[in-house]
Amino acid sequence: MRKIFTDILPFNLEIIADGGQAFRWNRQEDGKYIGVVGNYVIETIQKDDKLIIDSNADINGIEYIKEYFDIARNYKEIEKELTEFTELVPVLHYCSGYRILFQDPWETAISFIISANNHIRNIKKTIENICEDYGQTIEYKGKIYYTFPTPDTLARLSENELRHTKCGYRARYIIETSRMVADGKVDIYGLKALPTAKIRKELLKFPGVGRKVADCIMLYSMRKFDVFPIDVWIKRIVEQIYFDGKKMSLSKLQEFAEKKFNDRAGFVQQYLFHYSRSFMTNVKK
DNA sequence: AACCAGGTTATAA
């Protein structure tokens, strides 16, 4: 069915879908994005202050999609509040409309394990391979799409089988993590209710999950906004803006950002990330 | 041909 969300601004579908927080969106020639979210195939395009969505979702699915795009949150207020940090005004201006999706924690965990030391192009390809090989099929408008596989499915695989998806040495991490979830060692869907530090401690039990990946999982699938995942892009831009371009250790930057941005750290990280990727491409690490 | 990319892990000082 079709659903149109109105009055959505600030909202920028392009950077939301292609900004590195989700890996299953594909831009079409006409500016439309097609992606698989949960069990739904979603086609969406933004027309100014409207988000037009066609999908195989029913009424309940529409609600799920609304949550996914974080439609109800007042981002105008968030962006306004953050201008309190005057050095971020140009960043906010450039990145207005960025939103933090509310994704499935299981899919997000595996996706970000794959993301470690990897390119977006490779990450997307590997995830697509995994879905094609091990997900459920969905037919939509005469085409076949694939869901993200369940923990049980991946838990049964051997490392060599999974390596066909081009995930490389991460295969072992993915399988062991899948087994931990499948065996109930970590209740990945129940973590959201816990405080950030407690969730992080649980997530760090997964092989292939370090500080950065753990924080990404919390930010993109559990609505924990007091985290500040630091990758190479964030490191560069924070060092430039706040430390006169001097190299700083991750732990120093982590402490600095969390203290400074507090409950808004996740949003700030998101804006800084896109800004950094746009303007810091020629700067050495 | 070597080096790098949206980190993590194991090992050593």
Next chain:
DNA sequence: TTATAACCTGGT
């Protein structure tokens, strides 16, 4: 506690 090397893969 902090530093360094190795790691799949695909691209330059």
